[in-house]
Amino acid sequence: MDVHEVEVDGRPVRYRVTGTGPPLVLVHGLAGSWRWWSRLLRSLGERRRVHLVDLPRLGRRVGGTELTAWLGRWLDAASLERVDLAGHSLGGLVAADFAARRSERTRRLVLVAPAGIPCGRSVPARAVPLLGELYDIRASLAMVAADALRSGPFALVRGTAFVSTRDLRAELPAVRAPTLLVWGVHDRLVPVRIAAEWQRLLPASRLVWLSCGHVPMLEAPRELAGCMLGFLDEELTDDPGDDVGTRVVDRVGLAGNDDEPTSR
DSSP states (O other): OEEEEEEETTEEEEEEEESSSSEEEEEOOTTOOGGGGGGGHHHHHTTSEEEEEOOOOOSSSSOGGGHHHHHHHHHHHTTOOSEEEEEETHHHHHHHHHHHHOGGGEEEEEEESOOOSOOSOOTGGGHHHHHHHHHHTGGGHHHHHHHHHHHOHHHHHHHHHHHHHOOOTTTGGGOOSOEEEEEETTOSSSOTHHHHHHHHHSTTEEEEEESSOSOHHHHSHHHHHHHHHHHHTSOTTSOGGGOOSEEESSSOEEESSSOOOOOO
């Protein structure tokens, strides 16, 4: 893995690159880092030139609403013109917002349990589901805790408030990139009922159900990498919205319309 450094807004930003092929940018979730994608890199890197960047810590300098523009400036600095873009949770919100605003720079879009459509839970009400999710990813708890500590408590509170209230429903119909939505059927943080709303609003989208919780990169990395590559490798002339009904690909349920999630 190569480590590169560019300047964004007068500050140095490190990012990592691995693999060969068309460019794929991976954007992590709240209080995360590029390391959350580590288990997918061997598979993705066989067919994609994978770029991993850490979003700036939320604070006075960069607020939640500024993350999308920041991502665009980083892409400029890294000389990435048109990319496949994948994001998880908060990163999914940023990726979807970027695809809506900059369609000419987004080839295909992968959204893994994205934030961006409020589910009606207050910040305190997210505490119990969060504990359940942490138990599900307990094997990676040391990494998760280190990333949260690096983000800091204030950035975590700001980020939680942002993802709880930011509503992209007005922007989503502007997304022109074919989109793969990926959801864990046991997701406690972003309820599965929200997935149907995303699919309804995105003009060319496909919905995949995985047998895991909120963090498929840590809970089901092989399945996630497989469905991502299958989607990214399709010809752009194909319309992913043409798939109707549900079919199964290696323990993954693909829903063309609003099918109920089913564990495989």
